[in-house]
Amino acid sequence: MGPCGGDGGGGRDMDMRGVGRVVRVAVRHGAAVDAMSVLYERSGREEWTDLWGGPGGTLSEISLQPGEHLTSVAGHYGRLDGELVVRSLTFVSNVHAYGPFGEERGVAFELPAAARGGKILGFHARSGRRLDALGTYVVVNNAG
Known part of the structure; x- marks a missing residue:
């Protein structure tokens, strides 16, 4: 789904082959989301994406417990320093x-x-100095 946000920066993407779950998300933030990186599990091993965006802002991390999974990402996009x-x-x-x-x-x-x-x-995104746009890859379990 998405991406939502601006069209600046370059395209960023995850290789989704064998990905089982998101384990951790690191976000750099201040007046906007400066960057993010994702630790995911692929075929039983954990791998980080590159840092999508720049080094500014404060670092926050979320760690998902076994059995916990992301169901939604919400946010806002807007102009900062002339960029969307x-x-x-x-x-x-x-x-x-x-x-x-x-x-x-x-x-x-x-x-x-x-x-x-x-x-x-x-996730897939666009980023340069900051996170310009963010989208998601989802799987739907139709059983039940």
Whole structure:
């Protein structure tokens, strides 16, 4: 789903082959979301994405427990220093909501995991100095 945000920066993507779950998300934030990186499990091993964005802001991390998965990402995008960027992110799991990270200013957006039983397994984005846009990869469990 998505991406939501601006069209600046370069495209960022995860290789989704064999990805089983998101384990941890690191977010750098201040007046906007400066950057993010994702630790995911692929075929039983953990791997980090590159840092999508720049080194500014405060670092926050969320760690998902076994059995916990992301069900939605919400946020805002708007102008900062003349650029259209992601201003805030909130990650929602089947257990907790984490955030908001950044400032909740601008246009609100939500990237739900489509349906009951849906899970966010990964992300795609655009980034340069900051996180310009964010989208999700979801899997839907239709059993039940």
